[in-house]
Amino acid sequence: MAQWLNRAKQSAVDGRASLIPEIALNWCNYPPYIKTRGTNPTSLLLSTKLSRNEPKCAGRGSRFEARNAPRSFPQPKATNSWSWKANFPFPVSSFHFLRWAKTRFKATKSLKTNGNRLVSKPTQWCWLSARAKTGSKSVSFWLKLGFVVVFSACSLANTGCRKRLDPPPKPFTAFVASRKSGTVTAVDLANFRVAATIPVAPQPDQVAVRPEGPASSPKGRIREIYVVSASGRVSAINFSSLKVTGVLNLGRSAQDLAFQPAGHRAYVLAPDAGDVIALDCDSFRVAARLHLSTGLSGLALATDGKTLVAANGANQKLYVIGADAMKLLDELEINAIPGQMGIVPGGSKVYVVDAGEREITAVDLPKRVLLANLDTNSVPSTLVFKPDGGEIFVLSAQGSNLTVVDAFHDDVEQSPLTTGPNPVAAVLRADASVLYIATAGDGNIMALDAPDRQPLAYVHVGIRPSALALTPDERYLLVGDPGSSSIAVVRTDRNTLVTTIPVGEEPMSVVVPEWQRK
Numbered sequence: 001m002a003q004w005l006n007r008a009k010q011s012a013v014d015g016r017a018s019l020i021p022e023i024a025l026n027w028c029n030y031p032p033y034i035k036t037r038g039t040n041p042t043s044l045l046l047s048t049k050l051s052r053n054e055p056k057c058a059g060r061g062s063r064f065e066a067r068n069a070p071r072s073f074p075q076p077k078a079t080n081s082w083s084w085k086a087n088f089p090f091p092v093s094s095f096h097f098l099r100w101a102k103t104r105f106k107a108t109k110s111l112k113t114n115g116n117r118l119v120s121k122p123t124q125w126c127w128l129s130a131r132a133k134t135g136s137k138s139v140s141f142w143l144k145l146g147f148v149v150v151f152s153a154c155s156l157a158n159t160g161c162r163k164r165l166d167p168p169p170k171p172f173t174a175f176v177a178s179r180k181s182g183t184v185t186a187v188d189l190a191n192f193r194v195a196a197t198i199p200v201a202p203q204p205d206q207v208a209v210r211p212e213g214p215a216s217s218p219k220g221r222i223r224e225i226y227v228v229s230a231s232g233r234v235s236a237i238n239f240s241s242l243k244v245t246g247v248l249n250l251g252r253s254a255q256d257l258a259f260q261p262a263g264h265r266a267y268v269l270a271p272d273a274g275d276v277i278a279l280d281c282d283s284f285r286v287a288a289r290l291h292l293s294t295g296l297s298g299l300a301l302a303t304d305g306k307t308l309v310a311a312n313g314a315n316q317k318l319y320v321i322g323a324d325a326m327k328l329l330d331e332l333e334i335n336a337i338p339g340q341m342g343i344v345p346g347g348s349k350v351y352v353v354d355a356g357e358r359e360i361t362a363v364d365l366p367k368r369v370l371l372a373n374l375d376t377n378s379v380p381s382t383l384v385f386k387p388d389g390g391e392i393f394v395l396s397a398q399g400s401n402l403t404v405v406d407a408f409h410d411d412v413e414q415s416p417l418t419t420g421p422n423p424v425a426a427v428l429r430a431d432a433s434v435l436y437i438a439t440a441g442d443g444n445i446m447a448l449d450a451p452d453r454q455p456l457a458y459v460h461v462g463i464r465p466s467a468l469a470l471t472p473d474e475r476y477l478l479v480g481d482p483g484s485s486s487i488a489v490v491r492t493d494r495n496t497l498v499t500t501i502p503v504g505e506e507p508m509s510v511v512v513p514e515w516q517r518k
Contacts, residue, residue: 171516172471174478175225175237176487177204178504184227184235185503186242187478189471189512192489192499196242201233205255209513210236210281211263223515224281228257228268236284239515246284250277256298260305260323267308267323269299276310278326288326292319297338302347307365309350311338318352320368330368334361340382344389344407351392351407353380360394362410372410376403384426384435386450393435393450395423400441404453417453420444427468427477434492436477438465445479447495457495461488467507472514480507 171190178185182202188195206228212221223239232251235244253272260266265287266279274294280287295314301307301323308321318332338361339353349371352361360380362371378399385392391413392405400421404414421441428435434456437446443463447456463483470477476498477490485505489498 169475170471170473171518172473172512173239173515173517174469174471174487174510174512175207176467176480176503176507177207177227177509178485178507179203179205179230179482180506181504182229183504184225184237185507187487187501187503188517189476189489190517192501194501194503195517197504198237198242198244200227200235200237200244201229201231201247203230204228204235205230205508206257207509207511208257208259209511210266211259211261222263223513225511225513226257226259226266228254230255232270232272234268234279239513248279248284248286250286251275256300258299258301260301261303262305265305265323267299267301269296269310271296276308276321276326278323290321290326290328292328298341300341300343300350302343302365303345304347307343307347309341309343309365311341311352313337313355318350318363320365332363332368332370334363334370336361336373339380342383342385342392344385344392345387346389349407351383351405353383353394355379355381360392360405362407374405374410374412376405376412377401377416378403382424382426384428386428386432387430388432393426393428395419395426395437397422397424397440400439402437402448414453417448420446420458424466425468427470429470429474429492436468436470436492438468438479440464440466443481443483445477445490447492459490459495459497461490461497462486462500467510469510469512471512478510478512480510482506482508 169190171188173195174187174189176185176187182200182204184198184200184204184207185194186196186198187193204227208226208228210224210226212223225237225239227235227237229235230253232249232254234248234250234254234257236246237243238245250268251270251273254268254270256269258267264281266281268277268279270277272294274292274296276290276292276299277286278288279285292310293312293315295312296310297313298311300309306323308323310319310321312319316333316335316337318334318338319328320330320332321327322329334352336352336354337356339355341350341352343350343365347365350363350365352363354361358377358379359373359375361373363369364371376394376396378396378401380394381397382395383392384395390406390408392407394403394405396403396416399416400419400423401416402419402423403412403416405411406413419437420439422439423437424440425438426435428450432450435448435450437448439446443460443465445459445461445465447459448454449456461479462481465479465481465488467480468477474492477492479488479490481488484500485507486500486502487507487510488500490496491498
């Protein structure tokens, strides 16, 4: 074969090969060869044989088969010059931009040599027509222009053998409340950097997003972030300016802020005073105050915004309150030390963690009666509800496990599943496919397949993760870590740690509004 090529090359150098009007480029990195036929040349074909171990790739290489031809190719005549190695004035590697192209052209090209038939079977090619002179080292203007056009088009298309690049992160902003530093940190998630550090009232424990409400409201759409401080103050931060626009003093303590769906009202608990306070968010003032009793430990709002439930750990009671009128509707004794509470979507039931026993309590809200005490095999600490309200994931920090409760039938559906040590927080994807659990004992995030109850991945994020939030597109999971005073960013589709961003000291709460900054 080599001898045959050398003779073909010599015949071409002697001037017996003429113009080469068409060029077919293979985008793989192999030596190109020119194929001509007598004085009527056909094409320039960049081709090669591939070994069996070569990875298969669209448009890589071609295979030649000789039919009815002898093993040793006959010496070509002067009128039938075959091939010689191309001598381009630029390196062949400059053709590699054609990896970006995905032009599919399947063809079978036949050539005859001394009565024998040689069949070329290219699989997928990028074809480019041009004109060049045999033996000349110059490339015409049209060939150069064609390269520029093809390169630009293929770069814009960004297709072909190369892997498609990930789209850039959307410009969401995360807000992180840091208790010891008394600040809220705004984090730019498009660039993964701190956009602003906002001083607020001392000991901020909770940060919440105020619903925008309809555009027809008196002040139009207002984008605000509310910050609740254990010192008894509520601060409002404007999303656009990232500055505090107002502070309300509610007393010596405040916790458990909840908004009505329209965002005009918010409710907050003042435990030391024994009050439930209604806030007018449009005018940013206290609208009403209902005194219940000292020792209040928790507050929950139904999804329709019409019913409030307050818990008292001192007298082991639940208070059912009409949210609009701020009127006490009923008191229920539950014979349990109430911890975290949650109302199922629709407002039909409220579930209360018993902080002293291995059970949770279910209460029918419309009828205001106790339904059941469900045994969870270990002391529960955290409740996570599915969006449809059909199941409840009950975390036990003490038992380092997870129990699944059937909320429709008030029954324990799944016996405890082992998690990492000290699970303290969890967040569920909108489609209820994956539950992310923060285990403060080992600094990990556990991704759990919610329907199958099987672990998917473990991601180490820090020292003591305790606050979780998903971005609106659910592409990233943000993890607040009081142990390292930072937040970790986890890529959810790969379950890998992207970066950690230092924030204020002891971050306790993280939220990511759906709004995007310009």
